[in-house]
Amino acid sequence: MSEKVTVSATDVQQIKASDLFIQALEKEGVKFILGVPGEENLDLLESIRKSTIELILVRHEQAAAFMAATFGRLTGQVGVCLSTLGPGATNLVTGAAYAKLGAMPMLMITGQKPVKKSKQGLFQIIDTVGMMMPLTKFTHQLINANNIPARIREAFRLAEDERPGPVHLELPEDIAKELPDRDVHIFERSFVRRPSASSASIEEAVRLIAESRHPLVLIGAGANRKRVSEALQSFIESSGFYFFDTQMGKGVVDERHAHFLGTAALSSGDYVHCAIDYADLIINVGHDVVEKPPFFMEPGGKKVIHINFSPADVHRVYFPQVEVVGDIANALQDLERALAAARVNQSHDIQHDLEYFEKVKVEVERQIMERSDSEAFPVLPQRLVADVRKVMPDDGVIALDNGMYKIWFARNYKAHKANTVLLDNALASMGAGLPSAMMAAYLYPQTPVLAICGDGGFMMNSQEMETAVRMKLNLVVLIVNDAAYGMIKWKQSQEGFEDFGLSFGNPDFVKYAEAYGAAGHRVEAAGDIVSLLEHCFKAGGVHIVDVPIDYSENTRVFTNELSERICLLA
CATH class of the missing domain: 3.40.50.1220 (TPP-binding domain)
Structure with missing residues (x-):
């Protein structure tokens, strides 16, 4: 008969605050964290390494926030992203605004220098909590390891409660190393049934x-x-x-x-x-x-x-x-x-x-079908929208960046299911289309996902092509190429200003794709769109499709035709 061994509380290895933080996230059901860690996150990074949570390293914090927000949009659960202090935290700001205006539940975690004793003066230090205050539903600096579980439960509750939105927690370097009391416990998730109308x-x-x-x-x-x-x-x-x-x-x-x-x-x-x-x-x-x-x-x-x-x-x-x-x-x-x-x-x-x-x-149907089969090249917006709709199945997801093409797709593209057209008409930030599509492709690996980006918006976060390839996503990126900030150029023209300050040059997008290990393609005729997109989806992996666009239709349709014919219905 073996002798019974008694283990005292002092013999049990005590976890540090960063471990407690990650265990609380696990309790909330978090499966992954997106971000760019810094030296102030190293304890947290080690706690992630030892946990069930996956770290998805991205190339810019803004992309991490866009992706986390899109996770919240698609699932109703909190997406989580991570940055260091100072410049890392400021790079999350656009994503915070995106999530707040778009009602997307998201938690941002930022690092900070030690708050109790630091020998680095004000190096890289800004008031991150103050900065996040107008952009979040809740923002808090953790200064006591024992409060971590309560603050995380409260942050998740607020992020998911209607109207959903972003929350923020700052974990300073010295607090991450602290040893919480042994009786600190992690809270269970709570669920609230929303009230019925009177x-x-x-x-x-x-x-x-x-x-x-x-x-x-x-x-x-x-x-x-x-x-x-x-x-x-x-x-x-x-x-x-x-x-x-x-x-x-x-x-x-x-x-x-x-x-x-x-x-x-x-x-x-x-x-x-x-x-x-x-x-x-x-x-x-x-x-x-x-x-x-x-x-x-x-x-x-x-x-x-x-x-x-x-x-x-x-x-x-x-x-x-x-x-x-x-x-x-x-x-x-x-x-x-x-x-x-x-x-x-x-x-x-x-x-x-x-x-x-x-x-x-009847008039709407007639108008949106107009020129949808045009063979003109560069491609007309109506043809591009119609051909994308032909290729995408009912549950296929298109994620639109912000530009003139967004109006054409919003107006002419018929969505068959909820959340199959991901566009941002709240903050309307450029640069969000590719990261949003990446998250959709990550969540739905068997579903066709198409990022639709202008050349301007794509280049704002194009470095995430490396992330998409590393994540082994099945993703097609369609770049609407007019070598300009097309929507603003159209507005400039409508208001009678001279064409000035809105045109630029582009890289060779085919070679650009190949440099990241993706496949690159270029549309050479209007009739190429359907077959080329079908080929990309069948092949799998990450693809860029460069399609030249003719935006002369903006003025013809949205200015001239509508002003002449609107509401002249029998």
Whole structure:
């Protein structure tokens, strides 16, 4: 019989603060951290090495933040990124703003010099917490190892709570080395069921719908959440209402639907705005003030029902008469049942006239198909959008950087599923397209993912091609090449300014791809697009496709044609 061995608490190896930090992240379900570590992160780096968490090293902190934010956007969970102090932390700022305006849950971890005793003066030290304050939901410098689990649990809770967004924790070098008390424990994740909208607000919404003649549904960025798609689809089917969406609401309901009118890709003046102007009631699902307003309210004009997780941000051009506040999916289900009951009970005289919306839809369909088969070269935007749509399956993901092509894709490309069109119409930062696509390709390795970048936006984070190759991603990067900052050049022309200061030269993108170990291709004729993209997806790995674009259509369509023909519908 073996002798029983008693182990005292003092015999157990005590973990340091950085180990506790990483164990708390593991408890939150974190599988990977993106970033560029510095010497102030070395204890944390060693703790990551010993953990189940993967470190994904990138070539610039901005890309790490874009990728972490996109993880949050696609999953609803917190993406995590890491940088050192000073310049590393400042490089996260654009990504923080991207996540805040885009409502993407993300945790940024930054290092710092020792806070209790340091011999380096103010070398590289800035007030990172102060810098992050206006860009985050929560920012905190850790100065006591015992508080690490509580601060991490609070950071994750706040990041994921509606409206989601970025949070930040600073872990100084000396705190990372500290030994926490042995009785410090890591918190379990907590889950909160979001409240349902009040019955009174549902009744008021039914009343407004019953009193309207031309109701129209708007799908905004806030509706691009789990569970909302199914509820919204059911509401539209049962009500028979027509709908349109904003750029960040694309795909929540399949845009091939018979009652889909289009995307509000322009601020005003497009065919879909004919329907918006005609409507006497907008059922606004998931309105988010970060997007350019697709309509403006005026006293005595159209009425608005605001359906969202949070109350409306009232403005002189947005003051909804009814606010249905609570979980959006639950609210839509309650509203659908209440409308059905009102029809059965005939408690309201519900008579809607939706004929005009069908006329708008016919005109929208005609217009977006115009020149979609053009053989012109350089390629016309309409042809590029149509051919990309032919290649991408229903669940294929396109991630758009910011430029003129984003408007063309938002307007002409029909999204079949939620979160299959990743574009940023909030911060609208250049340089986000490639990192966003990389995260989508990492999450969905069997799904075709296409980054669509202008030559300007691509070069802002093009160094991440090395990261994509090292990660062994299946990713195609389509570079829309006009050797200029095309959108600003168009605006410059529209406002009557001389062509100045917006053109540049480009590297040979085929050779550029090959230098990173990727494959490079160049479109030589409009008819090459489909076959070339199909070849890239079939081959797997990382590819760059360089496609010259002719942006003369910007003025013809968005300025001349729309101004002459808009809303001249019989």
